[in-house]
Amino acid sequence: MYFMQPTTHNTCGTDGDQCQLKLVNYEAHENHISHETQGLSKTHLVVRRGKPFKITLMFDNQWNPLLESLVLEVWLGDMSERIRVQSSNEWSDPLRWSAKINQSDIHPKSVTIHVCSPVLSSVALYELLLHIETKQYRKSYVVGTFVLLCNPWLKDDPVYMPLDVQTEEYVKSDYGLIFMGTPLNICRRPWSFGQYESGVLEACLKLLQVSPQHLSDKNQDFVLRTDPVYLSRVLCAMVNCNDDLGILLGKWQGSYKEGVKPTEWSCSADILHQWVSSNCRPVRYGQCWVFAAVLCTVMRVLGIPSRVVTVFNAAHDGDGSVRVEEYYSSTGEKLNISKDSIWNFHVWVECWMRRPDLGPGFDGWQVVDPTPQERSAGIFCCGPCPVIAVQQRRLNAPFDAAFVYASVDADIIRLVVRDGLVVGRMVDTQAVGQLIYTKSIGSDRPENLTPAYKRKRWDQPAGPVRGSAHRAELGSSCSNQSQSSPVMGGGGAERSHSLEVSLDVDGVPAVGDSIILCVWVTNQSDCSRVLVEYLNAQFKEFDSGPQKSFWKTRRKVHIKAGEVLKLTHTIPTAEYEAYLAGDDIVNVAVVIKDIRTNRRVLAAQEFSISSPRITVEIEGGDTIKQNKEHTAQVSFINTFPQTLSGAVLTVEGSGLLGGKHEARLFFLRPGEQIEAQVSIMASSPGTKVLMATFSHSNCPSVVSRSFHTVSVIAE
Structure with a gap:
């Protein structure tokens, strides 16, 4: 790539017969191959920090190294550093900018300079100047600009990844999979990260330039951009528009006519292009997987290894209690009266980096969640939180470890309510974070990350959960005593083990199929019992509470001592198709009531209905x-x-x-x-x-x- 003759920046003394810079060759093709940046930009030289790149200077006369010194100067904001070009085969201080010329690179009217940035250089667009200096004069030229990115191929860079298959998947690949649905029916959708689409690199750099940190103090922002921890927090906040000129506006309910429905996006480049072309107006609309996919694109473009991760049954714990309460009526209808919530799936990003601020034990994958849920240090971002800190329950670890931990490991307290009183209370310690998936390296298969987050509780094999049961127990029922307590304040806990109930869905229902439900009831006491079964079905969106019931049934059953009953129910297509909307999920719950004691036990399950192919x-x-x-x-x-x-x-x-x-x-x-x-x-x-x-x-x-x-x- 050759450029027009540079313009003079500053001139001292007389030119005489001294050489003048005529053309510059950025050696873009060779540099881009060497720096693993092919295709990122058609207009800029893009290189990685800590690794030499070369430029060739072409003069109108022969350059005399004995009389004329070459000095490069890099500018970033109002800061600059002079780099005296050395004739040497060795690099000088690796913590400073350096430039050298090999003897084989000197020709009559041209010279090739090898330039190396410090490994902890700032991620940014730099300006490069050249000074030709003698004792009598200095002639200066604006050479042009280049982009400097993180370098996951360099061992001393905090984002270094040791294996080529890792960098191929988590930095260079422009294709990903997003896992969605429920643990009973996991679906996958491909996503084009689009980092090689025209203008995407420039959009990512613009994102940094319009951040509040840069607008308030650009030089300080440039200095801090050496650190991937800082970069990830800034970019995480900028992907949503809640505090700034960020990319996406989130919306989870209502009409999407003023923008694009989140389910219709499939490429980050489309979103970034729209944001740039609208002069940084927020793109409408995003939901968790859209926020995460766009952040993954930005991180990969800037050289920080990243992957999209899905947590199935993710808890949103707003009060920091590490537990989520769910309320059900005495007939199994789920009630929308809890301040906390459980999303059937939630998508965030993991970024790979060392954490010198925390110590070597916290290096590796870090959770960064751009979906605006709660504020972190006053802004809507989350992370980077070390995955290992979540696994080890280090809830005080920065950033937002307690919130992330609750997302994957909170307890669900399910309360059965009748006339304002709690008449049943079940604790589920397994449902939250039931599966945590990402795309496998070089394959469309899911990689199960659950053990990385939940070492102690996780003991199930990898792969989608099929027919898993939510179980709860009811106290001894051969007496005629019952307990109830006010809704607010808990109570009514059942501690003995005499009745066990579970609820399964038969297969993976598709639109047009009947839904088959199986309720299993085990009487572990030594007496027969008369029970009433209430079964209820509701539609819900993945991130919100359910709607009114579209189907319910009730029956009386007798169960002998030690008996196991299987109660099968069918919901015909005609019962649900008129109520089905979009990507709805079905919540089904069964309440078993002991007629003698009035005690109740609950089991619940949620699943999605597959679309026609x-x-x-x-x-x-x-x-x-x-x-x-x-x-x-x-x-x-x-x-x-x-x-x-x-x-x-x-x-x-x-x-x-x-x-x-x-x-x-x-x-x-x-x-x-x-x-x-x-x-x-x-x-x-x-x-x-x-x-x-x-x-x-x-x-x-x-x-x-x-x-x-x-x-x-x-x-």
Whole structure:
């Protein structure tokens, strides 16, 4: 890459026959390969700190090293450092900027300079000047700019990762998977981090430049940018817009007409481009996985190894009690009266770094959560919190260890309420943080991170939970005594073990299937009992409380001493399809009441309903060439027993398609197919995501989505 002749910055004395700088070659291709920064920018030289890069200076006359000294000067904000270019094969102080020339790099009218930054340099866009100095004069040139990033390949950098497969996955890969749903029905959606899309690097640098820290004191901000702990806190806060000019505005309920529904995003680059083009106005809208995916993109771009992590059954503990209370009616309906909540899944980011501020025992993966939930030191961010601190229950460790610990390991106190009194109390120590997943290195399989967070409690094998039960026990029931207590204040705890109840879901229900529920009741006492079973089903969103019940049943059952009863129930499709909306999750709960004692026991379960499948096929396979047109065939077959009216099949894909492409049918009869054929072409290499959606007017709120990954190879 050659530049126009630089302009003179400062001139002293006379030029005479002395050499003048004519052209600069940033050796971008070679530097980008050497620094693992290929594709990050088409306009800037992008290099990593602590590793030499080279530039070639071309003069109009022969440069005389005996008479003329070369001095580089790097500027960052109002700060600068002069670097005298040495003729040496050795590097000088590694804690300071240095530059050298090898004898083999000196030619009649050009010279190649090798420049090395300190390993703890600030992440930023730098300006570079050149001074040609003799005893009589100094001629100065503005050479240009370059971007300096963290260096996870360098052992002395705090973000160093020892294995190439790790840096390939957690720094260079522009493709990820986000796990969603419930432990009973885990779904995965691909995400394009998009760090090689045009303008993304520049957007990440702009994010730092408009942060409150930079706007209040830019020089101090530049100095602190050497530290990945500082960078992660600044960037975490900037991904949400609650305190600043950040990227995303969160929304979890209501209409999304003023923006994009969070489920429709599949690429960080789209979000970053919109934020930049709108002059830093917040992009509408984000939810936890969108916040996390965008933060992961920014971190990878700046050289901090990062991965997206999903916690299933994540607790939001607002009062710091490390427990969450849930309230149910005496007939099993979940009540929205708790200040705390449990999200079926919550997504955050782990970043890899050393923690010299805490000591070597806290190095490694750190939780950084950009979803605005609680303030940390006055701003909406969370972390970096060492994962090992959560595992070891070091709740005082910075930053936000207690909050993160509660998210993955809080106890659930389930209270059964009747007439304002607690008539049943169960403690569940296993449900929160039941599974913690991330994408495996080099594979779409999930990596189970639960043991890293929960060493003592975790003893289950990796993989999705199937048919797991929430169990609770009821006290001895051969007496006719009962207990109750006010709702506020707890009480009513059952300590003996005579009745055990669990609730399972048979298989993974899909839209259009009946839901099969199995209630298991074990009588561990030495007497028969007469029980009343109340079973209740409600819809809910992943991050909020349930709606009113859409189905309930009640029956009286007899159980003998020592007997195990299996009570099976079916919820037909017709009972729920009119109430199903979008990506709803089903909460089912059973309350078993002992008629003699009036004591109650509760078991609960939540699961998602799978959407019908959309098929995506790429002509010639899922690997395509850059800048070459390919055809994608997208289809949906109506597997429902009824005709669907107003069928719409939509296809879109960042970096593959411009805008949305739709196919429509007035009627789609059972067994019939709707198809969309689109031409795709990628302008940059990497992994892209095609998203297809299907909707129909029979149930407008239910939309099926499918995500298909496409690998793009360079020309």
